[in-house]
Amino acid sequence: MSRAISLDGVTKIYERGIRAVDHFSLDIEPGEFVVLLGPSGCGKSTVLRMIAGLETVTEGQLLLDGEDAADLAPGQRGMAMVFQNFALYPRMSNRDNIGFPLKLEARGDVGPRVDATARLLGIEDLLDRYPAQLSGGERQRVAIGRAISREPTAFLMDEPLSNIDAKLRNHLRAEVARLNRELAVTTVYVTHDQAEAMSLGDRVAVMRDGVLQQVSSPREAYARPRNVFVAAFIGTPRINLLEAVVHAPLPGRMTIELGRQRLVLPDSLSPDHQMLRIQQGRPVIVGLRSEAVRIARPSLARAGECAMSGIVEHVEYLGHEALLHLNTGSRAAVVPALEGPRTDAAPGHRKSKEGTVLGRLRDRAMAHLQGFGQSEQGERNGRAPVGVLESPPMPAAPPQSAERAAIAGGDLVVRTGPDVQVRPGTQVPLLIDLEHLFVFDQQGRRVCPAPAHQPRLDE
Numbered sequence: 001m002s003r004a005i006s007l008d009g010v011t012k013i014y015e016r017g018i019r020a021v022d023h024f025s026l027d028i029e030p031g032e033f034v035v036l037l038g039p040s041g042c043g044k045s046t047v048l049r050m051i052a053g054l055e056t057v058t059e060g061q062l063l064l065d066g067e068d069a070a071d072l073a074p075g076q077r078g079m080a081m082v083f084q085n086f087a088l089y090p091r092m093s094n095r096d097n098i099g100f101p102l103k104l105e106a107r108g109d110v111g112p113r114v115d116a117t118a119r120l121l122g123i124e125d126l127l128d129r130y131p132a133q134l135s136g137g138e139r140q141r142v143a144i145g146r147a148i149s150r151e152p153t154a155f156l157m158d159e160p161l162s163n164i165d166a167k168l169r170n171h172l173r174a175e176v177a178r179l180n181r182e183l184a185v186t187t188v189y190v191t192h193d194q195a196e197a198m199s200l201g202d203r204v205a206v207m208r209d210g211v212l213q214q215v216s217s218p219r220e221a222y223a224r225p226r227n228v229f230v231a232a233f234i235g236t237p238r239i240n241l242l243e244a245v246v247h248a249p250l251p252g253r254m255t256i257e258l259g260r261q262r263l264v265l266p267d268s269l270s271p272d273h274q275m276l277r278i279q280q281g282r283p284v285i286v287g288l289r290s291e292a293v294r295i296a297r298p299s300l301a302r303a304g305e306c307a308m309s310g311i312v313e314h315v316e317y318l319g320h321e322a323l324l325h326l327n328t329g330s331r332a333a334v335v336p337a338l339e340g341p342r343t344d345a346a347p348g349h350r351k352s353k354e355g356t357v358l359g360r361l362r363d364r365a366m367a368h369l370q371g372f373g374q375s376e377q378g379e380r381n382g383r384a385p386v387g388v389l390e391s392p393p394m395p396a397a398p399p400q401s402a403e404r405a406a407i408a409g410g411d412l413v414v415r416t417g418p419d420v421q422v423r424p425g426t427q428v429p430l431l432i433d434l435e436h437l438f439v440f441d442q443q444g445r446r447v448c449p450a451p452a453h454q455p456r457l458d459e
Contacts, residue, residue, distance in 0.1 A: 002030035002186045003065055003078065003153035005051060010060035012046050012210075020046045022210040023060070031184045033177075035201035037191060039233070043210035044190045048156050051188060053077055077154075080147035084159040086139045088131040088146075095127040098145045105150075117149045120179070137168040141175075148179070154186040161196065173199060194234050198222070206230050226451070228444040231287050232335045237323060237413050239438070240288040241333040246279040246439075256286060256439075260329030263306050263432060272449040276439060279447060285333045287438030290323065290415040295422075296431045308430040312422050313410035322420050325410035326428070332411045335444075 005028040012021040021043040028034050036044035049055040050062060053074035062069045064077060080101075088097050095114055102110040118124045121141045131139055140160060147155060160176075161169045177200055180187050191197055197204045198218040206213045206221065206229075214226040225231035231239050245257045254276060256263040263286075265273055298307040310326030414430070422428060439448035 002184060004028065004030050004063075005154065005186060005188070006061075006063040006066070007047070007051075008061045008063070010047070010050060010062060011058050012043070012050060012055060013058045020210050021050070024207075024210070024212050025060075026205055026212065026215060028186060028188065030186055033180050033187045033189065033200060033202045035189045035191060035197040035204050036207060037194060037197040037204050037233070038207035038213075039192060042207040044192075044207050045158055046210075047207075048081075048158055048188060048190050051154075052079055052081055052156050078152055079154045079156055080150050080152035082140075082143055082147050082155065082157045082160045084162050086131070086136075086143045086163075088139060088143060090131055093128055093130055094123070094134070094142045097131070097142055098127075098149050101146060101150045110149075113149055114145075117145045120148065120182075121145050121175075135168075136164045137172055140164060140172060144176075144179070148183070152185065154188065155180075157187065157189045159191055160189075162191075162193075176200060195236065198234070204234075206233060208233075224449065225287075225438070225446060227446060228285055228287065228333075228335055228440040231438060231440070231446075235289060237290050237415070240290070240293075240412050241335065242286045242288070242330040242411060243333045244284050244286040244330075244439075246276050246282060246284055248277045248280045256284075258286065258308075258328065258330040261308050263308070263434075263437075265306065265434065266304070270434075273434070275450045276448055279439070279441065283442060284447070285440040285442075285444075287440065288412070288432065289436055290413050292433045292436035293412065293414045294431050294433075295324075295414065295416060295420070295428050297429050298431070301431050304434050305431040306434060308432055309427055310412055310414075310430055312424050312426045312428060314424060315420070315422065317418065320418060322416050322418050324414045324416055324420070324422065324428075326412045326414060326430075327410050328412050328430075330411045 005026075007024055007026045010021060010024045011019065013019050024043075024047060026034070036047060038044050046055060050057055053069070053072060053076075057070065064072070069077065088094075089100065092100065095118075098117055099110040099114045102113060107113070114127070115124070118127055121144065123138065123141050123145065126134060126138055126142070131142065134142065140163075144160070157176075161172055164172060173196060176189075180200075189196075189200060198221075201218055203215060204218050204221050205215045208229050214221060214230045216224070221230060221234050225234065228241065232241060242258050246254070247257060248254045253267060254265040254269065254273070256265070256276075265276075293308075301307060308328060310328040312324055313327050314325040316323040316325065412430075437448065438446060441447050445451065
């Protein structure tokens with residue numbers, strides 16, 4: 001039986017006022033596969049641990065099948081967790097590892113259930129070995145088997161494939177998807193890898209700094225990101241984000257200024273592009289996926305395409321395709337804290353250098369040096385005096401403007417076929433597909449394509 005999970009305004013606040021999760025609301029249907037996606041430190045594992053009962057809920061309500069789960073112990077929730085570090089018992093055989101939770105629940109003869117689980121995962125020949133005799137992928141299969149053997153009402157998976165090499169990770173990703181289809185058990189899967197999220201989840205919940213940014217199908221999250229953070233976090237290569245200004249004169253054609261070049265929109269504007277008039281004269285962020293740009297002359301433009309040009313900075317050959325890094329004279333927009341973990345620790349929480357191991361060793365050496373007294377005393381004792389050297393200061397890097405940084409690495413990445421023949425320094429003509437043009441306001445909200453909520457003129 002699968003379980004429905006509902007989180008209503010759930011908040012988790014740790015000591016010193018650290019808000020790990022902030023008013024998180026999400027309804028998960030029975031049998032649904034939901035992926036919690038976000039950078040390190042965004043609170044996704046904390047949400048998973050609250051569902052499991054390993055963390056208490058500070059505010060809000062957690063419902064399991066419509067009933068409040070605040071007083072339910074982890075063992076009473078009927079869920080199974082799969083961890084990043086496998087968490088297998090090293091002195092037990094793999095057979096005993098899989099059957100261990102069944103023995104704790106006193107289910108009688110666990111042999112048939114263990115054998116059935118092993119057949120499902122294709123690890124029958126590994127049952128009599130020990131975890132140390134297995135590869136990383138085989139250990140994770142055993143860990144998944146231990147979770148499956150309990151016949152839980154929900155699987156909670158905390159980055160289970162992170163410690164596995166890339167080739168095996170792709171194989172296990174397909175196995176996890178297959179198991180979900182066959183078992184039809186509610187699954188909550190935590191990852192920072194957007195490729196896993198896009199390929200596994202029925203829905204993806206994107207988080208940032210403890211706040212839920214968007215919940216949708218993987219296809220919608222890619223094609224209609226709610227804000228600039230979701231657009232930048234989902235997609236490989238990352239979406240091109242460029243600073244721009246909208247010019248919408250009433251008697252003339254609307255243009256989007258991108259540094260040294262302009263996108264001239266057609267006379268007959270789509271409803272989505274009409275909404276850009278609200279941003280007249282305001283700085284915005286333009287988003288272009290790498291597949292929304294193609295190398296072609298302006299004379300070959302199709303309906304809904306406009307022309308630009310760029311200078312090739314670098315060609316990234318990937319075998320089945322090539323990525324061209326171009327300099328268009330635009331200025332790359334920056335999404336703050338896109339990759340880094342949050343830094344909202346309360347004052348006094350961060351360790352000072354004096355509290356670190358290195359600091360304590362240094363203090364001990366200094367005290368030892370003072371005990372020697374003068375160097376002559378050290379020589380009488382047959383020991384050379386001890387000196388503690390400070391680390392030499394590193395020279396500061398020269399300041400670099402955002403414009404020079406963008407030009408140095410290129411500001412636009414274009415996906416092309418593997419047979420493209422261009423060299424760095426070559427100027428190439430570009431055609432931009434306006435149908436796949438994203439525009440975000442200065443608060444990061446998507447304004448084109450038009451969101452469900454239409455902004456007012458004074459927003």
